[in-house]
Amino acid sequence: MSLSRRDFLKLATVAAGGTAISVPIFKSVMAMGKKPETVASNIPTFCEICFWNCGEIARVENGKVVKLEGNPTDPSSRGKLCARGNAGMGSLYDPDRLKHPMLNVGKRGEPKWKKVSWDEALGFIAEKMTKIKATYGPEAVALISHGTGGSFWKYLLKAYGSQNSTAPSFAQCRGPRDIGYTLTFGAGPGSPEQIDLANSKFIVLIGAHLGENAHNSQVQDFVEGIARGAKLVVVDPRFSTAAGKATWWLPIKPGTDIALLLAWINIIVQEKLYDKEYINKYAIGLKELKEEVKTYTPEWASKETEIPADIIVETVREMSRYKPSVVVHPGRHTAWYGDDTQRSRAMAILTALMGSWGREGGYYFPTKVAGIPEYPNLPSPPEPQRLKLSGDWPYAVEATTTSLRKTTITGKPYPVKGWIAYDCHILKTLPNQKETIEAIKNLDLMVVVDVLPYAHIDWADVILPECTYLERYDDLKVGKGKVLSVTIRQPVVQPMYESKPSWWMVRELGIKLGLEAYFPYKDIEEYLKARLDAKSIRFEELKEKGTITFPDTANPFITSGNEPEFDTDSGKIELYSKALKEQGFDPVPKYKRPEMPPEGYFRLLYGRSPLHTFSRTVNNQWLWELYKENELWINAKRAKALGFKNGEYVVLINQDGARSNRIKLKATERIREDCVYMVHGFGHNSKETKKAYKKGADDQSLITRYAIDPLMGGTGMRVNFVKIIKEA
Template identity: 35%
Template sequence: MSFKDVSLSRRQFLQLSGATGAAALFGSRLTYFTPAVQASPRLAEDGILYGVCDVCSMNCAYIAHLREGRITHLTGNPADQTAEGKLCVKGQAALRLLYDPDRLKYPMKRTNPEKGIGVDPGWVKISWDEALDLTAAKFKEIRDAYGPQALMVIARGQTWQKHFASSLGTPNLVSHNNTCYTSHDVVWRAMVTGKGKTWTVDYEHSKYILAFGWDGLGKSKNHWGRAVLTALDNGARLVVFDPRLSITASKAHEWIPIKPGTDLAALLAMIHVIINEDLYDHEFVENYTTGFEQLKAQVKDYTPEWAASICEVPAETIARIAREFAATQPAVIASHKRDAGGPNYRNSWQTAACFVIMDTLVGSLDRPGGHILDRQPKLPGLRDVWEFPEYPETIKGPRIDGLEKFPITYQLGKGSFSTLAEGILSQQPYPVKAAFVWRHNVLAFPNPGRLVEALKTLDFIAVSDIMPTEIVQLADVVLPDVTYFESLGLSARQYHAVYPQVALKEPLPAVYDSKGFGTVAREILKRMGLDEYAPDGMDGKGLMQAQLAALETTLEEIKANGGVWGKPKPIEPKIEFGTPSKKIELYATLMEEKGYPPLPAWQPAGAQTSEQYPFHLLIWRRPWHRMTQSQNDPILAELQPENGALLNTQTAQKLGLKAGDEVWVESVAGKIRLKAMLTQGLRPDCVAVDHGFGHWSDALSIANGRGANDGDLIPSRTVEQQLAEGDPGVSAMMEDVVVSVSKVVL
C-alpha cells in the first residue's frame, strides 16, 4: 500500500491537533500510519508508550497509543506542563515519519565518485559492520595524516555529539546556531544568565504582550499559541510590529507594519520614553540591575520623533505603546529565536539586548507573566557517569568556521553555518578532509549551492539521518538513524517550564535497520582505537539510569506519575542572576571586555534597497511545516504543495502580476522561481517567501521538486565579512537581504 493512496482528508487530519476526536478518527484509519509492508516489530501487548516530540524545540511530551505493538495515534501528555494534553498539527503528522516508506532503511555506501546536485550516488546496501569499519578507517587515516582538525562534525551540540567530536580531537563541531538564535544567546549570557537564553515566557498570565517579528501562533508553537489566546481571553493586550500580517498579528489589538530591519530604532525610542517619563519599575531596577545611569545617558537622544523617520511608524504610536507597556503589568516582550532579535540583520543582537532592557525596566524578568529563567534540574552527563581521559587539547584550536574569533559565541559552544562553506573552500586556517553529518541538511544553510561545492572537495562524508535528504546525496557512507519514537531517555522541560519537570522517552523497537547516534559514535571511536573514550556500558540506558538516580526516582515511579517527574509549584522569583555582578547588567561588562559595545546603539541593517533590488526579503514559516523536514508528508503536501512569493497587491499591480504568475526572485546570491501570492497584509516594499521547500533529492518521493529554497537568496560570508559587522553572535543575517521581482518570460 502506498501512503499516497490512503483515503484521509486534509480536514480529517487537521482534527487530530484539536482537543478531541483523535482516537475516534484513527480507529478507522490505522493503515495510514501502519501499512503492513512497513510495519514495525510488534510489542507484547496493546498499551501506551510515553515520549517527547522532536519535531520542534518545544519538545511536547506525548502518549503513543499502541495496537498489536504498533502506534495508532498520539495524544499530548496532560501531565506535561508544555503539552498540557495537546499536540500541534506537525506533532501529529510526524508519526508518519516513523513508517515513511522513503526512510533510510539500512546502511549504504556510494559507488559513484562524482558528487553534486542531481548526481546518482549509485548506492549499494552494506552491513553495519562494513559501514562502521569504513567510516572509522577513513577517519583514522585522515586524522593520522592531517591531524584531528581535518575532521568535522556537523551536528547539534548535544551530549553525545559533543562527546564524539571532542573524543576525535577536532575543534570543528559545527551547528546551525547562528542561523537561528545566537544573537539572543550572546545577549543573555552577557546581561542575564552567564549562559544562553532561556525559552520560557509566562504568556498566560501576561497583561501586555509586545512582539517584534515574533509569530509563535503562526509557527504553531503548541503551548505558546494556547497561552497567548488564554491571555487575550483574560483581557491582555497584544501588539505586534511586523512587516507581514502574520497569524499572531492577525490576533493582535494592533498590527504595526514596521520597516524591515528597523525594530532597533523603535525599541531604543521606547526605552527613552519609559526612562525619561519615569515609567520604569524603580524597585526592580534599583535592586536587580547595574548600569541604569549609563543606559539613561545612552538613549537620551533616541526620541520617538527620531525613530519615526527610520522605522516609518508615527512617533505618537511609538510613545503611546511604550507608555502602555510600562503601565500595564505584567508586561513582556514576546521572544523566540527568529524574531526581530534573532540572527536576521546585522543589528539584531542589539535588538535582542533591547528586549532584555524592556522586560527589565518593567520588572518582568523572572516574574509571573514575564520571561522566566531556567528551573530545570541538572542531569548527569557522560563524564559524571563514566571515567574517561580529558579530551585532547586540539579541541581548543582554530575552527574551520572561525568561531574562536567571536569569543562570546565561542564560549557558548555554538557554530556558524554562514562562514562554513568559505572556510572549507579557502582551506583557512587549514584543510578539512572529512565530515560526519548528523541530521543537518544543506537546505538549512545560507547559499546551499556554495556549501555543496565546498562539501564536494572533502575526501569522505558520513551521514547519519532518518530521511534521504540532500546531504545524504553527497555522502560516501549512510548510517540510518532512529526517530524519536525509537529513542530512550529523559527530557528536561525547556519551553513553558515554570517549575522543574522531566519527561520520559520510551522507545518503540526500531522499524528498520537503524542505530542511534550514541551507538554509532561509540562504535566508530572503538574502531579508531579510541577505546578510552568509549568505555564498556556507555550507552543511553546507563545514562538514563544515572539521571533517574540523581532525581531520586525510578522508571516505574515516572510511569506511574503519567510519564513525568516533577510536581507543579508557584514561580519563586530569583533574586540573583548569572552575571559576575549577580544582577541584570544593563551595561554589559562582558561585552565591553570582549571588545563589543556594552549598550545598544542605533545601527542600520546591512542591505538597503536600490533600483536594482527594490524589495526587502522576509522569510516566514507555515504552521504545518517544520523547517525542511516535513515536506515529504503526503497530507502536509496536500495542505501546501509548494511555497510562493508573497507580494502586496499594489506591488503586484505595478509589476503587472496576478496571483499564480511565475516570478523570479533574485538577490546578489542567486535567484529562485516561485508563483506569486497576493495579499494586502504585507508592506509594499517587501517580498515574503515561506521556508522549507526546494528539495532536489529524488529519493524524497513527495518533497522533491516542489517550490524553491529561500536559502539560495542568502549570501554565505567569510569570517572577515562577519568580523566587519561587529556582531558578537556571528549572525547569519538571514533576512538582511534585498531582492528584485520579475515575471518569468516563457
C-alpha cells in the first residue's frame, strides 16, 4: 500500500491546519515528493492449503502479505511452493470469508444467520454439549476434521470424554493402503510417503497422478528420479501428466488393478525374479504365495485388464532388473472399489519381492528419534466408557466418518447427538450426501469451524469463523522423514474480522465446559514454549528460522549394522498373512471382477488438479482464475459417436438418478472409452462463495453408491456409473 499524491495532499492540509500534528504526519510532510518507505518483513510459517504443510516465508509489506515462498530449510518445501501454496494469500484476502460467529435461528439446511459474540456462540455450544453429555454420555459428541488445527479439537473431545474423533483421511483416503502395508511390513508407507523417488531406477504409479497432485517435495523427487533416467510405468485409465513422462503407459480397464498385480507377482515367483537373499532373510510365506497366484497368468490378466500380455511380462521383467531400487508408489487416495486393502497388500507384496522396503531408491525408514514431547503434566483424559465408532471392521484402527454417520442415523450401538466439523467440507468429502444430511437431521448440535462459507455451513447450528493459517499459531509440525524436523506456524499478520484460531476457541470452550484443568497454559505461546523447551529448542529461534532440523537422526536403509524390524505377528514381512486367514479374509489377495458399467453408462473417475486442494480452494482468486471449473474428460471417439462436441456443457445422471450440475465436456484422446473423469471438489452450490458458485460439477453428488472395504471400513467410491445428457 502506498500513499498516493492525493492522500499526501490531504495529510499536508491537516498539517497546514496546525491542529494535532502527530510526528509521523510531520515526517510525511518532510518527505514530500519521495515515495513512502515500505515497512517489510519476512516471517516464516507453514502452509495449510494442503496437508503437505510446506514450510514457507511470508513477505509482509505494510501489514499486507504480498508474497509467499518456500522455506529452504523445510524438508517438505525445500524453498519451493506449488501453485496453491503461492496463492495462499488468496485465502487470507478472500472477501467471502466467514467474518463473525453466527447462530442459525432458522432451520438446518434453510439457515437464518444471526451475528453473535464469541461468548454467546461458545456459550451456546457449551450448554448443548453439557446437556448431551448428561443425557447420552460424552461419546455422543464427535469430531470430523481435516487439517492442523484439528488436533486441538481432538484434544478437547478427549478431555470431554469422547474418542470419536474422525477424519476422512482414513476411510475415504489413505486408510486402505496404510492397513495393507502394515499387514505386510508392520508399518504403513507414511505421510509424506517414505519413498526414495529421487534415487529410484524404476517407478510404478498405479492410479497415482504425481504432478496433478502437487505434493511438493514428492513431486520434486519424482521429477529428479525421472531426470536421472528412472524408467516409469504408469497404470491409469487416463493419460495423466505423469503418463506423459512414462516409459510405459498401461491404460488399464478401471477396477482391474489387482489382476495386473497378481499376474506380475506370479511372473516374479515363477521366473524367480525376486530378491532372493532379501526374501529368504526377511519374509515368510513365499511358498504359499506361489501356490495362491499360480493361476494368474499374463494371458488371463490381459483379458481382465485389457493390457497386452506381452507388455505385462515386459514391464515386470524390466522392473526386476532394477531391484531393489524400485518404487511401487503406494498411492494416497486409495478408497476405490472396496477391495482396496487387498490391492494395497498386493502392492506391498510386489514391493517386498523387489526387496525395496528399506533400500536406496525404494522405501526408506524414517528417523526413529523421539519427536517433541507433549506439553508436560497434562491431566489424563477420562477413561473411555464405550467403544469408539470404528464399525465392525477389524482393521478400522480409528473411529471412521462413515461409521459415525451410520451410528448417528441408527443410534446403534449408542446415540450420537453432536458433530463438530472442523475445516472439513463434509458434503464434498463423504460419499452419499443424502446419508450425511439424514445424519445431521438427527443431531442436537452441529458446529462448523471454517474459513469460508461453502455449502456445508447451511447445515450448522453455529458457525465459528477460524482465521486462516497466515493469521494464527497452531501446534508444531514435527516431520519424521530422513531427518527429524520441527516447523512452527505463527501469525504473519493479525486475524482479520472477528476470526479466531482454533487453539483459542478450544481453550475458551473447554473452560466453559468446566475443563480448565486441561488448559494449564494461558496461551499458545506458553504452550509451544513448554513443548520446545523439553527438546531444548528456543521458541524465539524457531520463530526466526521457521524450521529446525536434526541431521543424522535417521538410518534410512538396511545395512549390516541397521537390520530392519517388522512389527508383524511373525516379525517378518508377511507375503502370506495368517492373521488375515484367521479373521476369515484372503491371506493372499484374490481378484474379483468388479461390476462393470451397463450399456450407455461410463464409470465415474475423479482426481486432482495441481491448482486446487479438494473443494477448499475453488474460491481462491489466484487459483480460481486459472482453473474456474472442472471438465468432464471423455474419450474423443466416444464423444463423437454420442454427438457431443468438445467444450459444450453436459449434465451427468448416475445409476441412482442423481443429477449433476452442468459441466464442460473435454473430448480427449487421453482417456479410455469406458470411463469419464473429472477433478474432484467443484460444483459448489452456496451463493456465499461467489467465485466458486455453480462452477463445474460435484463428483460427490454422483457418488451415491460406495463399496465398504470389509477389512477396515474404507468407502470405495469408483463404483458409480453415469450417463451423459445434453444440458437442458
